[in-house]
Amino acid sequence: MTGAASRTAREAQDRAHAILQAGTRGFLATRTAAGGAVVHPISVFHRADGLWMNTYLKSAKARNMIRHPAVAVVVVECGAGAPRPPGVLVRGRAELLPEDADPPPATVEPAYLLPGVTAPVPGDPIWSLNGRRRWFRVPLTDVTLLEATDAQA
Amino acid sequence: MPRHDVRMTPAEVDAFVQDEEAGVLAHLDEHGDPTAILVGSRGLGTGVALTAATARPLPPDGTQVCVAYEREPSYSGVRAALVLGRLAGDHVVVDRTISFDFGKIPAPVREDDN
Numbered sequence: 001m002t003g004a005a006s007r008t009a010r011e012a013q014d015r016a017h018a019i020l021q022a023g024t025r026g027f028l029a030t031r032t033a034a035g036g037a038v039v040h041p042i043s044v045f046h047r048a049d050g051l052w053m054n055t056y057l058k059s060a061k062a063r064n065m066i067r068h069p070a071v072a073v074v075v076v077e078c079g080a081g082a083p084r085p086p087g088v089l090v091r092g093r094a095e096l097l098p099e100d101a102d103p104p105p106a107t108v109e110p111a112y113l114l115p116g117v118t119a120p121v122p123g124d125p126i127w128s129l130n131g132r133r134r135w136f137r138v139p140l141t142d143v144t145l146l147e148a149t150d151a152q153a
Numbered sequence: 154m155p156r157h158d159v160r161m162t163p164a165e166v167d168a169f170v171q172d173e174e175a176g177v178l179a180h181l182d183e184h185g186d187p188t189a190i191l192v193g194s195r196g197l198g199t200g201v202a203l204t205a206a207t208a209r210p211l212p213p214d215g216t217q218v219c220v221a222y223e224r225e226p227s228y229s230g231v232r233a234a235l236v237l238g239r240l241a242g243d244h245v246v247v248d249r250t251i252s253f254d255f256g257k258i259p260a261p262v263r264e265d266d267n
Contacts, residue, residue, distance in 0.1 A: 027177040027179075031181060035181075036217045038251075039219050039221040039235065074189045076191070081224065083223065091186075146207040146209065
């Protein structure tokens with residue numbers, strides 16, 4: 001790789017990690033028991049050791065990750081509209097974390113939630129729901145910046 | 154807490170997907186592992202046509218895919234539809250859909266409302 005190409009690759013990685021640090025809006029692609037692909041929206045939380053995701057152990061997402069840990073996660077910048085570039089693709093093996101895993105610090109704005117809704121807020125005991133919800137972590141070893149086609153010219 | 158049916162009706166799914174201009178497409182790679190790309194989407198009345206939104210191209214014809222469409226003005230207002238099917242050119246031949254609309258969960262009654 002030339003020096004210029006190396007710089008470009010490093011800049012792309014820097015932009016990708018900036019999106020990961022700012023974004024909590026994820027889409028988790030897993031392999032189903034029937035051998036197909038499925039993708040679910042999911043909140044994701046960036047930490048130095050990977051992307052953290054919380055879901056019910058009985059959910060299709062969790063069952064798929066336990067059966068076939070190789071996953072792909074697309075993370076986009078937060079926003080109410082449709083998911084658009086730039087985004088980041090993270091691929092790796094999802095690890096089911098112990099029940100007492102320390103959740104990431106809160107990054108969800110309280111205004112995002114309505115009173116009485118049992119939405120999972122990091123740091124809140126309802127993240128666990130007596131062990132019915134668990135954390136999964138995907139390492140950040142395979143990270144690709146997804147830029148709009150016209151942004152790459 | 155009672156469980157509420159948050160699924161959209163088929164008509165609601167159709168209307169939602171037809172209106173969306175972008176989504177996330179997942180498929181299996183040559184090793185059988187999932188991967189995903191960002192796509193543009195255009196409603197066709199009876200289906201959707203897709204375009205790659207980044208340099209990563211659409212997978213080949215015949216590939217089993219799932220496209221997720223989502224709007225999230227707030228956690229309580231998240232609406233999403235997953236369209237599962239096979240690619241035929243830039244079209245998805247739909248097998249089935251999965252959907253949810255958290256707006257269908259009734260607002261809680263606060264004690265001071267009584």
